[in-house]
Amino acid sequence: MTQSFQPPKRILMGPGPSDVHHRVLEAMARPTIGHLDPAFIGMMDQVKAMLQTAFFTGNALTLAVSGPGSAGMEACFVNLIEPDETVVVCVNGVFGGRMKENVERCGAKAVVVEDAWGTPVDPDKVEAALKANPGVKALAFVHAETSTGVESDARTLCELAREYGALSIVDAVTSLGGIPVLVDPWGADAVYSGSQKCLSCTPGLSPVTFSDRAVEALAARKTKVRSWFLDFSLLTAYWGGGAKRAYHHTAPINALYGLHESLVMLHEEGIEQSWTRHTMMHRALLAGLEAMGLGLLVAEGARLPQLNAVLVPAGIDEAAARTQLLQKYGLEIGAGLGGLAGKVWRIGLMGQSATPRHVATCLDALEDVLAAQGVKLPTGAGVAAAERMLRD
């Protein structure tokens, strides 16, 4: 007979999920109530309002899709893109490639603007693509590439989309809560995120917001949305304000308790303070890494504080190092994906995992596993450098 599952103790510093605060876990363990219960509907309204604040938007269509970030991505594409339309897709990592897949599965044509993994999207190339393809329906790009740790200039890209009459579709899975995601100031049209990154909730929900322009594009569709489950013309009647709520699907009640609590915590801290904390921890980690002779894949100026792609030194068995980190320290960091497999470690400083304790634990453990592979470093140099950075 299978026994109850007891997860091992872990410190989550990979590309997500991040450590989940016990307040969020406790919230998820509260008794399940009905998804049409007036009390639950009131809670959904609060989730919506807190997401609007976090996204810096007044968008009426702001909700949490009942699935992980990939479902949020798909929701943006299936609702906005119709067969035979053209979408300019920026690809500078795994998730740009996934956007291209989404466009094609909508029966539309993807015009790809490629940039090297580890570099931001080049707005000049994007403008050239928009100019060369009049009537483009949308420009899609990843704000914070989880596969490389690069931030692209979302404001400039959203402005370019507007200039050329295209909608902007923005992947903010890893950015929301960690760095500014300014939906209304940018004029972004469709933005999706994930619960398990800088919001430090458990995985499984995807906050999404649509501008009025996006809502109009949805209303003006000539064809039905290809997904019933993700059709926002049906979902908005479910997430719409007021007590008269149309049944669409059964919302993941307890997961939404968790997201609610994580948003309460974000607002208690203050979203600007959360950004500052992520930046501070990144600086501390970087100081420590540099003191240990390690460097980052991404050039200064385009680095995400919450996702640090660390170059694996020559001669190091990076997989063995990760296994040792997990087994000896319970510390999870991420591997490289695609062309970066074997070449980088991805160290996340997201949400509850962006603390001085996490930075120190990680640097300490890294020093130990590097030593195990013959890299001699002055004892505690990384942690000392990080602590100095945090003091100054």
Added chain:
Amino acid sequence: MTQSFQPPKRILMGPGPSDVHHRVLEAMARPTIGHLDPAFIGMMDQVKAMLQTAFFTGNALTLAVSGPGSAGMEACFVNLIEPDETVVVCVNGVFGGRMKENVERCGAKAVVVEDAWGTPVDPDKVEAALKANPGVKALAFVHAETSTGVESDARTLCELAREYGALSIVDAVTSLGGIPVLVDPWGADAVYSGSQKCLSCTPGLSPVTFSDRAVEALAARKTKVRSWFLDFSLLTAYWGGGAKRAYHHTAPINALYGLHESLVMLHEEGIEQSWTRHTMMHRALLAGLEAMGLGLLVAEGARLPQLNAVLVPAGIDEAAARTQLLQKYGLEIGAGLGGLAGKVWRIGLMGQSATPRHVATCLDALEDVLAAQGVKLPTGAGVAAAERMLRD
């Protein structure tokens, strides 16, 4: 500042979610670990094995879709149905209608076999439709119609599908765990369920199983699956056995802890024992209802034990009664949907909500709210009849 959410105390006897056992809630509150953690992968393997047992199948493609039952439904259609194919869809309630929507959004043609709401699917009509449409790709039907409380003859319908060379797509959202769902003995090809009905887990996951025939049909597709998120040709690499697991999306870790625990509890009880318990509680509830002069929509022989559509007596304000049940007793029962709105109450006896205590509480409370609307009943007649039934 928004405060933490404290749900009110409820007794869930609607069409789902059902009451969630504290063991499942506690499991969900365990610390989040990574979705590629070896410990998590081991747990996923156990979930898969326990789902195979619950479904009575050896199907290798058995997994929990990272979304609610509607996502599981969509997964079956988008993976198996290609544009311009024909699907015979049986519609005898809300969820058959949703299947038709899914077929059409796949770009395929739905041949609808209609039966009155509250009656089972008529196999003769289905056979006529299969005969009249040679080359039909699939036959889709709802085993347990949550909107009416009707069970259709899944074995006969699956056999008809095979006979005419069609795949069978079976909605078992409300049936799994409550009545027999015998995937291999029936020869069913694609079956989906939900976590929040007779499994008594929280909503948000959808167990799905595909026969080898269904897997072959997926492999033989001429077009890509329209959904990237639900593409089983990618997902199986994620849920496939062994330690070499390809990243697809971030699984809802803590929700899966909950499903794992609910399946452990199902197997502790024994699935046949669970079916018997659901039948017993249905009989007790029915005895009580009849003693109170109330009857069911569905004729004997086609009644689901776990979903009882009770005819609202003439002159009763059914919405006011439900409101009073919720406010005075914390008891949630369901309203009628579609053409049954205002005409039935839907009383669920699912999973942890199928207990003598639930039956008695419900009958007691119903007597009280009926009395409030002027229906004089002998005090305690319903509960007494239910108790007699359970004793005998």
